Amino acid sequence: MAHILNCILFVFICCISIVNGVIIAPVPTTGGGFTATLSSGPNSYAKDAIIQYNRILCPNSNYNAGKYTVTVAGNYLVSVTMMSGTVTAHTTLMKNTAIYVWLYTGNQYDMATQTVYMQLAVGEMIWVKMTNKASILFDVYNTFTVVQVS
Template sequence: MMTRRTRAGEGEEKEEEKVEEIRLSTSKAIKMTTILTGILFVSMCLASTDAFSYSLQSGSLQVGVGNKVKYSKEIYTGSGYNPNTGIFTVTVPGIYLISVTMMSGFSSAHLTVRKGPAAPGLILGWLFTDRSFNEACLTIDISLVVDDTIYVQMNSGSDLFDVYNTFSVSKIADP
């Protein structure tokens, strides 16, 4: 009886070793998949030369009606955006994702996202807040060609509040 139990125990130990071996190889495969996915994601981001993300500086910013909003706090810098003018200029044709978030300051505000280069620019979308410290956001996909411009313009109100205001553009596909 004792011998049988030992042999059965040895068989169970071998099965447990095989299960552990499979578990380890599966774990290694999962780790490799995660690493390869990470490498692919980084490669895709690096491949998009036209991309940026900026916000406003801390505090309240006064922007005159009809003026472009100049986002100056760098979150991610690729190419094409000029924080001195508030204008993104396309250098590579493609399908782009445009995202704008806003928080008004002490009064309501109204922004438009516009496409140039011709003034006053084709309106792509509207953002509106109806009271102090209210928020709005807009995300769109659009096909753009070289020298197209994208910018955000203040249409009414004058006060934007803090880093809650962002402007981001990224190329997501070829034309």
């Protein structure tokens, strides 16, 4: 439950600003961001498969086939949350062809979250992939969020 609350807090932090005690809307940028999750139930992935989050909650045309392509250079907050249900799983957040961070969950409906600050250039791509072995990601508890912060 704590991971879900962290993700909700992350979205709120990225979506609002408080100036002199007044909540103001963020200034939109052309780079923007998005949030996506998986569909309900078990979602099977082969080893090294790109996780294609198919339930888009906050759309952006820079996200396609599981990969986010940077169109505006800048600083980004990227968050990945995963749960594999009753099996173990490893995923990695990829930046171009390099592993940026790892996530791991055990087989007791454990959850894992990585939220990282990334400096990204135009044309770079980030995505999440299944690592080490084929496995299952369970339900809507798996999210991928990208937000440009500057």
